[in-house]
Amino acid sequence: MNILVCISNVPDTTSKINFKEENTAFETQGVQFIINPNDEFGLTRAVWFQQKVGAKVTVVNVGDASCEPILRKCLAIGADQALRVDLQPKDGFEVATQLAAICKKESYDLIITGRESIDYNGGMVGGMLATLLEIPYVANCIQMDIASDEVSVQREIDGGKESLSATLPLVIGAQKGLVEEKDLIIPNMRGIMQARQKPLEVVPPEAAAPASKVQAFEKPAEKGPVKLVDAEDIDGLIDLLENEAKVL
Amino acid sequence: MAVVVYIESENGTPKKAGLEVASYGRALADAHGVSLVAVGFNLTDHERLNVFGVDKLYNIDTQGGVHFDVERYSEALAQVATKVSASLMVVSSSADGRYIGPIVAIKTDAAYMSNVVGLPSQYGPLQVKRTCFTNKAFNETQSTKERVVLSLSSNSYGLHEKPGTAEVLSGDYPVSSNSLKVESVEKATDKVSIADADIVVSGGRGLKGPENWHLIEDLADVLGAATACSKPVSDMGWRSHSEHVGQTGKPVASNLYIAIGVSGAIQHLAGINASKVKVVINSDPEAPFFKAADYGIVGDAFEVVPVLTEKLKARMQ
Structure with a gap:
């Protein structure tokens, strides 16, 4: 089985977000970059398939050379090889277009994207990629098993979950649940040493245009201070929620 | 030309997210001077849509299918959008809305923008404000395509009534390729979900x-x-x-x-x-x-x- 895991390079979840160049670009100074958490849940499941059924795991990122450290980390976690499409993408459509080109060169049985990246939160790459390749997509994927050609997956829906049967090739949007936080693999020294020897290939991008572009960023307005209510004065809180905030 | 909105429903009744999308779609249609076309599946209680200014409703009979079917729903939506020459399509930011949006965008050669938090700041080219960095910031995103699919953030626009009468039409339910099949759905019926909750x-x-x-x-x-x-x-x-x-x-x-x-x-x-x-x-x-x-x-x-x-x-x- 051939698995492709699509990896985004995103600011650490604890990052303070700032912008530069008159609020037209994200300030990367002093920001620690990580594997997008949803992608890491997907990668961990892929490595599980690699160990159980001998799947080959390829990771791919669409980004510039600054994304290579997280690809090396994916290799240290257990991926067999890495690809980097050498392009700083403008939007999710551009990423999906580049990934579709990769998937047409080599055939993958299972393609894993994260549910969404935690920077732009577009949540579009998986669905677009699958539609470009004319294969099915399962969003918000919280469980996946493969027995010969039979694939069973679960999708988280509002207020519950849906169980589906599917066929390969398939694209899934990974999220927590596919594996748990405790299942995440922290690379050991052997993994890190091996990762240095594993192939990381830089692929030139296909000619393609984005579907949208970000014009400017903005931070939310500063919030006023909290209005504290005495713990004995519950009626006071209810009154504020009812008559001032008007939310009851 | 038209604005097309996807009306999500539960047991034949439009959900609040669906009505919010209709309200928002009405405002977009008015700004463009075009009609508002809604697409729903198995709606029984569609009179409610009259209150929110829907001009035309394609109420698609899923022939006994009771669950959301991403493949057939997205194809049905794309077919209606093509038929009425939609320039804008709107879905909610529910799990199903965000699932179907990017797929419909590719099928109709449209740009897709999620987490939209208000009316466009500009039409032609369309530009909207959306949240990013998981609500730590906003950005203004502009489309480079003629058609756009928007996913509207819940509770960001609200319900705005504009009474009218919707013409109700039936629509084709596309055939399934059977590559994805819903086997079962587990859903707490006595509890309100986080996505739907006020x-x-x-x-x-x-x-x-x-x-x-x-x-x-x-x-x-x-x-x-x-x-x-x-x-x-x-x-x-x-x-x-x-x-x-x-x-x-x-x-x-x-x-x-x-x-x-x-x-x-x-x-x-x-x-x-x-x-x-x-x-x-x-x-x-x-x-x-x-x-x-x-x-x-x-x-x-x-x-x-x-x-x-x-x-x-x-x-x-």
Whole structure:
């Protein structure tokens, strides 16, 4: 089985977000970059398939050379090889277009994207990629098993979950649940040493245009201070929620 | 030319997210001087759509299919959009809305923009404000394509009535390739989901253990609210991860968010930041949540919450 895991390079979840160049670009100074958490849940499941059924795991990122450290980390976690499409993408459509080109060169049985990246939160790459390749997509994927050609997956829906049967090739949007936080693999020294020897290939991008572009960023307005209510004065809180905030 | 909206429904009745999308679509249609075309599946109670200014409704009979079917729904939507020459399409930001949006965008050669929080700041080329960095920031995104699919953030536009009469048409239900098949759906029918809720009550580590969750559930019951939890609570297995809200969990955009015993880690605050009014109850006055909240009580949840629940119950009667 051939698995492709699509990896985004995103600011650490604890990052303070700032912008530069008159609020037209994200300030990367002093920001620690990580594997997008949803992608890491997907990668961990892929490595599980690699160990159980001998799947080959390829990771791919669409980004510039600054994304290579997280690809090396994916290799240290257990991926067999890495690809980097050498392009700083403008939007999710551009990423999906580049990934579709990769998937047409080599055939993958299972393609894993994260549910969404935690920077732009577009949540579009998986669905677009699958539609470009004319294969099915399962969003918000919280469980996946493969027995010969039979694939069973679960999708988280509002207020519950849906169980589906599917066929390969398939694209899934990974999220927590596919594996748990405790299942995440922290690379050991052997993994890190091996990762240095594993192939990381830089692929030139296909000619393609984005579907949208970000014009400017903005931070939310500063919030006023909290209005504290005495713990004995519950009626006071209810009154504020009812008559001032008007939310009851 | 037309604006096309996808009306989500439950048992034949449009959901609130569907009505909000219709309201928003009406405003877009008026700005363009075009008609508003809605697409729904198995709607029985579609008179409600008249209230929100839908001109034409394609009510598609799924021939006995009772579950959301991504492949056939997205194809049906794309077919209607093509038939009526849609320039704009709108879906909600529910799990199904965000699932179908990017797929419809590719099928119709449209740009896709999610987490949209208001009317466009510019038409032609279309430009909208959307949240990014999990609600830590916004950006203005401009389309480079003629057609655009927008996914509207819940509760960001609200319901705006504009009475009219919708012409009801039937539509074709596309054939299935059977590559994806829903086997079963598990859904709590007695509980409101986090995505649909106007009010969310959330618990953190301060509740000391899963056996104390009746405090959260009782308060949520009185308010008709959904229950949620912080990341450590779901990681420890006190609550299902479907309740985990925050950066790697579910986003919350409710009108009222009540956090009980939640310290307010930056990832949690990002996930709930789109909620309009935030209340924190925590015994630690230094908890970061107090900086993000609108109203706060420094106090013991085990004493404060039962009183709050009782008083709200009395008020409701």
